[in-house]
Amino acid sequence: MTSLSSDLPIEISQTALSVIADAGADVGQFRIAEHQNRMVNTRDGSVENVASDSNTALSVRVVHNGAWGFAASTDLTHEAARDAALRALEMARISAQVSNEPVELIDEPSHGTVNWHLPIGEDAMAKDDSEIIELLQEWNARVAKAQIVNHVDAGVSIGRDTTFFADLNSNQITQSRDRISANLTAIHISAEGFEDMRTCAPPAGRGWEYLTGTGWDWDAELNQLPELLAQKASAPSVEAGLWDLVIDPTNLWLTIHESIGHATELDRALGFEANYAGTSFATLDKLGNFKYGSPIMHVTGDRTADHGLSTVAFDDEGVSAQKWDLIKDGILVGYQTDRATASRVGLTRSNGCAFADSAQHVPIQRMPNVSLQPGKEDITTAELIAGVERGIYIVGDKSWSIDMQRYNFQFTGQRFFEIRNGQIVGQLRDVVYQSKTPDFWGAMARIGGPSTYLLGGALNCGKGQPGQTAPVSHGCPSALFTNINVLNGRKEASA
Amino acid sequence: MSELTMPQAVEIGLELLGKDGGVVVGEASENANLRWANSQLTTNGNTNEKSLNIVAFVPVDSGIGAGIASGQVRNRDDVAKLVEVARASGVASGASEDAAELFAGPVSADFNDAPVSADLSGISHIAAGLGEVMRDKSAQFFGYAEHEQDTLYVGTSAGTRLRFPQATSRFELCAKSPQRDRSAWSGQGGTTLLSTNVHEHASNVLQGLEYQKTKIEIEPGRHKVTLSASAVADLMIYLMWTASAREAAQGRSVFSAANGGTRIGEQLTARNFNLVSDPKLSGLETLDRVVNLGASSMSSPFDTGLPISATSIISGGVLSSLASSRHAAAEAGLPFTPLADNIHVYDAAGHGSLSETAARMGDGLLITCLWYIREVDPQSLLLTGLTRDGVYVVRGGEIVGATSNFRFNDSPVSLLNRITDAGESLDCLPREWADWFSRARVAPLTIDGFNLSTKSDAI
Numbered sequence: 001m002t003s004l005s006s007d008l009p010i011e012i013s014q015t016a017l018s019v020i021a022d023a024g025a026d027v028g029q030f031r032i033a034e035h036q037n038r039m040v041n042t043r044d045g046s047v048e049n050v051a052s053d054s055n056t057a058l059s060v061r062v063v064h065n066g067a068w069g070f071a072a073s074t075d076l077t078h079e080a081a082r083d084a085a086l087r088a089l090e091m092a093r094i095s096a097q098v099s100n101e102p103v104e105l106i107d108e109p110s111h112g113t114v115n116w117h118l119p120i121g122e123d124a125m126a127k128d129d130s131e132i133i134e135l136l137q138e139w140n141a142r143v144a145k146a147q148i149v150n151h152v153d154a155g156v157s158i159g160r161d162t163t164f165f166a167d168l169n170s171n172q173i174t175q176s177r178d179r180i181s182a183n184l185t186a187i188h189i190s191a192e193g194f195e196d197m198r199t200c201a202p203p204a205g206r207g208w209e210y211l212t213g214t215g216w217d218w219d220a221e222l223n224q225l226p227e228l229l230a231q232k233a234s235a236p237s238v239e240a241g242l243w244d245l246v247i248d249p250t251n252l253w254l255t256i257h258e259s260i261g262h263a264t265e266l267d268r269a270l271g272f273e274a275n276y277a278g279t280s281f282a283t284l285d286k287l288g289n290f291k292y293g294s295p296i297m298h299v300t301g302d303r304t305a306d307h308g309l310s311t312v313a314f315d316d317e318g319v320s321a322q323k324w325d326l327i328k329d330g331i332l333v334g335y336q337t338d339r340a341t342a343s344r345v346g347l348t349r350s351n352g353c354a355f356a357d358s359a360q361h362v363p364i365q366r367m368p369n370v371s372l373q374p375g376k377e378d379i380t381t382a383e384l385i386a387g388v389e390r391g392i393y394i395v396g397d398k399s400w401s402i403d404m405q406r407y408n409f410q411f412t413g414q415r416f417f418e419i420r421n422g423q424i425v426g427q428l429r430d431v432v433y434q435s436k437t438p439d440f441w442g443a444m445a446r447i448g449g450p451s452t453y454l455l456g457g458a459l460n461c462g463k464g465q466p467g468q469t470a471p472v473s474h475g476c477p478s479a480l481f482t483n484i485n486v487l488n489g490r491k492e493a494s495a
Numbered sequence: 496m497s498e499l500t501m502p503q504a505v506e507i508g509l510e511l512l513g514k515d516g517g518v519v520v521g522e523a524s525e526n527a528n529l530r531w532a533n534s535q536l537t538t539n540g541n542t543n544e545k546s547l548n549i550v551a552f553v554p555v556d557s558g559i560g561a562g563i564a565s566g567q568v569r570n571r572d573d574v575a576k577l578v579e580v581a582r583a584s585g586v587a588s589g590a591s592e593d594a595a596e597l598f599a600g601p602v603s604a605d606f607n608d609a610p611v612s613a614d615l616s617g618i619s620h621i622a623a624g625l626g627e628v629m630r631d632k633s634a635q636f637f638g639y640a641e642h643e644q645d646t647l648y649v650g651t652s653a654g655t656r657l658r659f660p661q662a663t664s665r666f667e668l669c670a671k672s673p674q675r676d677r678s679a680w681s682g683q684g685g686t687t688l689l690s691t692n693v694h695e696h697a698s699n700v701l702q703g704l705e706y707q708k709t710k711i712e713i714e715p716g717r718h719k720v721t722l723s724a725s726a727v728a729d730l731m732i733y734l735m736w737t738a739s740a741r742e743a744a745q746g747r748s749v750f751s752a753a754n755g756g757t758r759i760g761e762q763l764t765a766r767n768f769n770l771v772s773d774p775k776l777s778g779l780e781t782l783d784r785v786v787n788l789g790a791s792s793m794s795s796p797f798d799t800g801l802p803i804s805a806t807s808i809i810s811g812g813v814l815s816s817l818a819s820s821r822h823a824a825a826e827a828g829l830p831f832t833p834l835a836d837n838i839h840v841y842d843a844a845g846h847g848s849l850s851e852t853a854a855r856m857g858d859g860l861l862i863t864c865l866w867y868i869r870e871v872d873p874q875s876l877l878l879t880g881l882t883r884d885g886v887y888v889v890r891g892g893e894i895v896g897a898t899s900n901f902r903f904n905d906s907p908v909s910l911l912n913r914i915t916d917a918g919e920s921l922d923c924l925p926r927e928w929a930d931w932f933s934r935a936r937v938a939p940l941t942i943d944g945f946n947l948s949t950k951s952d953a954i
Contacts, residue, residue: 043792051562053564055546055566070541071542072541073542074543091540094622133587151745189745191754194874271533271671275637275639275669281953362538401868403883403902403952404881408951434948436952466526
């Protein structure tokens, strides 16, 4: 990033902030953000796309006359910074005409001048395209040689965010963080139709080392994939009804994301997302008294987890990273906040969850790493399975959907292993599990220990209008849920 | 982009690509938006964005490789860096299986003109209307208005020089009762916010809240429903996105035939039902030339510049074509079928408005819109999702109250043969997919046995 490695950000931020200060605005925040992405994907070993992009912009955000104003530009010049400041002030003027409740931001101490970089091993951004392609083609060849496999799709995605933040509170904060993701899907086609099986490796805040064995055993998973696909292709279709589910972290992270992560966003609870992403059943009156789930449930929010996709030192309002409880002993005890929502509900400090996916978008309250903590006793996944008489062990995520208040959800997965009398007896097909958030978490009967804990996550969490996407991680152990409604996806489709 | 105009950047990109050639696409966008919640404005913005995309075609062993690089450019050096990255990616990629000779597309006489500026008067128009609507304290209002002006500059080494300005607007209004036990929504797509009548939308949502005062318990199950145009659009857009000739020919889609090949020619419904993508659709016109940066089962950058004509995916109830690149079409032995950025869904026998269509249903449920639609099973194209902001109970052709929301599990393909009635097509805002696809002219449909799988407590 050339723009952020020079004095330019500081210089043009001063141009913008002086315009804002002269106008008498209460809050003035200036950001430059550069987002770099690389992507390679192959289809049956042939390269389909090798692409890279970068997006750099500046933006100015103000609170003036009690209203927000925001403007952005992809020009990184003094003129563009001054213009953005003036446009932001004008947007605040327009908004103030219709606002009946002034915007107030809760205080945050100045952190001064800071430089922070997410620790990684090997710089993936510096890799030649050919090295990435060779890795994917080697993976492809390894899986495609199995007779059961008719097609293979594979891809690698690499990202880096570099940001500069300055405000009227004397902050000048430069940060960078990397992430990497890869996946491979094997497909079997027969006269009866087709089945697929995808790797379960989550995206991670790591470098190239992640694809060569640090943090994920790619060799083991790729070697197993054809056999897992063969088992699935010949598996019986599930019988719909109530089942006990042992859910692997590779699947449970997504259920946490949808039913806890989004539900504990304070802006949703206050109605700010009502037209789009929705609201939350976890309303403020439930704070401190609502039974979210079973007493063994302890869920935290953090922006500090090692290799977390939402890990950062400071958010886009200059608030330093923290870790806090969202659900403790099964009771709702906290929310994710930005400075405006924290002020609105009388909190003394934001927990640092304001950010945007580019400088061209307004920072909104977004999700930190939200994680289900493992049990104190180190119960293994095998031990959870051993305690189940009739159930399904679900591994890997696939389809997901949840309603606009985060009650009714439905998920599928990659692999569904039937459990009979504490033993896995083979795979099942067409498994869809469906529940209501408090019922599901209330049915969590046992929880795995630290040895089962895995940091899952996604690169594409969506929220806000204009729409924004964000990467986020969710750690969790394996866990047992009793009497969960399982549908047969194939039968649901038949009229 | 301060030192270069967009046409200049495109020309420099093509010059630097040299005889090997490629595609250069410049994008200039201006966006203005307003957002409100709890009957007050929350966020707003006015942003300008410019970027340059280079697709470099590079000779490699046994063919031509393609690499893509995108970013902002301010001078010739910035363009050169992008070209260098794209060419290096092209070399690394090896021979592209979709490589083909570029088509010499059109040359726009106004190619060198500046990007079109956004008309921001629509935002003021909406703000003024909202100021009046929000005085009504019988409900709380939430919503979003956006106007975006994009100008595309497309240049190829085969001579195409295309400038394409396009305006897109969007308005959404949601009203909730003060107790938050009722919720209604109304939306509108288009090209300008100036045509949005905020008061009319407010009247719609307040009428919805009024209907919802009467709560009627309906059990989950298969029900006769009338889906609004917005709801139908969200289902049919997903069908269109999955209508890939290559996926079907390879046995990887709902449109794959049981014994190989595709289902083209199969009667999906006995009704004269049509799903068309047409760049000349009056009022919803869109780009009539292929512009692709990346390759997929439905697209290839080597097709850039080729004309797009009207394509019927479903014609008279018959699956008549599937989307493809030239390469995918040749591989599948099918005609080359690129799609435009709009959708027109109509039933030849369709007539009347949404409320008239719902009234003809007699007894059933009128569904305002769908939300959180995701694919459950690609083989049947089983989709799941939620009803949202108004499921109205119709008895004897009249709305008599409202029921809860439901999770649905149904396939936009299988439901085609359960259509029992259709209204007239109208321009609508597909609520789920509007961030990606908003040019929709779609008929409301009455469907037998729509699978409302479980209840949702969400309001």
